[in-house]
Amino acid sequence: MEIKIMxxxxxxxxxxxxxxxxxxxxxxxxxxxxxxxxxxGKTTLLERTCEELVPKFxxxxxxxxxxxxxxxxxxxxxxxxxxxxxxEGGCHLDSHSISKAxxxxxxxxxxxxxxxxxxxxxxxxxxxxxxxxxxxxxxxxEGDDKPGKYPMLFREAKAVLxxxxxxxxxxxxxxxxxxxxxxxxxxxxxxxxxxxxxxxGLKEWYDWLGKQIDAAR
Amino acid sequence: MEIKIMxxxxxxxxxxxxxxxxxxxxxxxxxxxxxxxxxxGKTTLLERTCEELVPKFxxxxxxxxxxxxxxxxxxxxxxxxxxxxxxEGGCHLDSHSISKAxxxxxxxxxxxxxxxxxxxxxxxxxxxxxxxxxxxxxxxxEGDDKPGKYPMLFREAKAVLxxxxxxxxxxxxxxxxxxxxxxxxxxxxxxxxxxxxxxxGLKEWYDWLGKQIDAAR
Numbered sequence: 001m002e003i004k005i006m007x008x009x010x011x012x013x014x015x016x017x018x019x020x021x022x023x024x025x026x027x028x029x030x031x032x033x034x035x036x037x038x039x040x041g042k043t044t045l046l047e048r049t050c051e052e053l054v055p056k057f058x059x060x061x062x063x064x065x066x067x068x069x070x071x072x073x074x075x076x077x078x079x080x081x082x083x084x085x086x087x088e089g090g091c092h093l094d095s096h097s098i099s100k101a102x103x104x105x106x107x108x109x110x111x112x113x114x115x116x117x118x119x120x121x122x123x124x125x126x127x128x129x130x131x132x133x134x135x136x137x138x139x140x141x142e143g144d145d146k147p148g149k150y151p152m153l154f155r156e157a158k159a160v161l162x163x164x165x166x167x168x169x170x171x172x173x174x175x176x177x178x179x180x181x182x183x184x185x186x187x188x189x190x191x192x193x194x195x196x197x198x199x200x201g202l203k204e205w206y207d208w209l210g211k212q213i214d215a216a217r
Numbered sequence: 218m219e220i221k222i223m224x225x226x227x228x229x230x231x232x233x234x235x236x237x238x239x240x241x242x243x244x245x246x247x248x249x250x251x252x253x254x255x256x257x258g259k260t261t262l263l264e265r266t267c268e269e270l271v272p273k274f275x276x277x278x279x280x281x282x283x284x285x286x287x288x289x290x291x292x293x294x295x296x297x298x299x300x301x302x303x304x305e306g307g308c309h310l311d312s313h314s315i316s317k318a319x320x321x322x323x324x325x326x327x328x329x330x331x332x333x334x335x336x337x338x339x340x341x342x343x344x345x346x347x348x349x350x351x352x353x354x355x356x357x358x359e360g361d362d363k364p365g366k367y368p369m370l371f372r373e374a375k376a377v378l379x380x381x382x383x384x385x386x387x388x389x390x391x392x393x394x395x396x397x398x399x400x401x402x403x404x405x406x407x408x409x410x411x412x413x414x415x416x417x418g419l420k421e422w423y424d425w426l427g428k429q430i431d432a433a434r
Contacts, residue, residue, distance in 0.1 A: 037336070037359075038338050038363055038367060039358065039359025039360040065366060066339065066367060066368075066369075067365075067368060068365055070365065089343075091337070091340050118339070119338065119367070120308070120340075121255050122308040122335070122337055123308050123340065126306070141256065141384065142254075142358075145287060146255055146256060148285055148287065149284070149285055149287065150255060150283060150336070151283075151284060152283075167388070170383070170387055172414070
């Protein structure tokens with residue numbers, strides 16, 4: 001019974017997600033659904049990416065959080081459109097809340113819309129938001145076993161960003177084990193090894209992202 | 218509508234949780250529900266705790282994982298009873314799966330039963346498993362803003378264990394901010410500042426845990 005209910009919820013979510021996807025396609029807006037554990041570095045990644053790509057690209061952000069607008073506050077200085085969705089305990093965003101949030105953006109003046117999903121490796125990967133693609137962010141301090149233990153997200157992601165590479169020397173994280181785990185699940189997904197605080201490796205991410213935007217135009 | 222369905226699920230979960238709680242109470246078994254983000258260090262905490270407390274206490278473990286039995290494998294060397302619950306995509310354990318798992322333990326020969334919940338700061342905090350109490354584990358590398366951003370767990374927890382204190386020098390984690398955030402939500406909850414890999418601070422955790430077990434006897 002619970003599975004059936006879940007299926008209905010997912011079906012309704014999927015229908016609305018297709019609506020969102022069609023709308024964004026017609027407006028030439030690329031929406032990226034960023035998913036990670038709590039504290040893996042999604043907001044810091046957005047800060048770095050805005051520093052590099054604003055105003056080259058017209059960027060907007062939807063901030064999904066259970067409560068508080070702390071992440072949005074960290075992005076305020078870029079003077080870009082930001083909408084906060086507080087899920088009030090909900091463990092993921094869904095396409096209906098995204099659809100509503102889109103009403104607050106001027107989609108004709110946007111190239112790129114980042115969705116920072118609720119910090120959770122599991123539930124967000126099951127809900128299509130109408131995004132162009134999912135970006136999985138994972139940090140070295142979470143351990144090298146995350147792709148194997150949370151395969152759904154790593155299977156769905158169009159790109160994987162491994163953050164906090166600067167902390168590898170202080171942990172038992174093995175890049176070899178991580179990659180082997182990841183490649184078992186998603187053999188060809190682009191992997192960016194970066195430190196969002198130090199900046200190492202981010203150029204490859206910016207370049208790849210720029211190419212995705214150009215290709216979508 | 219979705220809220221009503223959710224309420225039914227939670228009601229059914231709560232009823233079974235009370236059954237589990239009564240059973241464990243009658244058997245003098247203290248069950249601890251360990252909840253954290255992916256990779257915060259739950260399994261490493263269990264390894265350290267078993268090294269210290271086996272065979273002084275008779276310990277069992279229920280390992281909740283989406284897939285794989287990797288965490289259970291790490292505990293095999295202690296030769297203690299372990300049951301793995303694979304949720305097959307599910308984002309939390311519930312009291313019905315715990316109730317079934319209990320059938321595999323000899324409860325008359327157990328003092329302490331650890332439940333390592335699925336790595337997720339959100340959903341597990343909403344499902345009572347019939348535990349004596351919830352232990353929140355959070356690591357410094359996740360950032361100092363986790364209590365404020367994920368208040369449910371930190372409100373519910375009877376103890377909070379802050380792991381990876383050895384990595385503080387390499388991050389922008391502020392212990393002052395973390396404590397202020399935590400104390401806003403749960404003013405008097407015991408806080409253990411530890412490094413599960415290095416061992417710092419764990420003695421206070423062992424001592425406190427021993428006292429809880431003695432008090433419950």
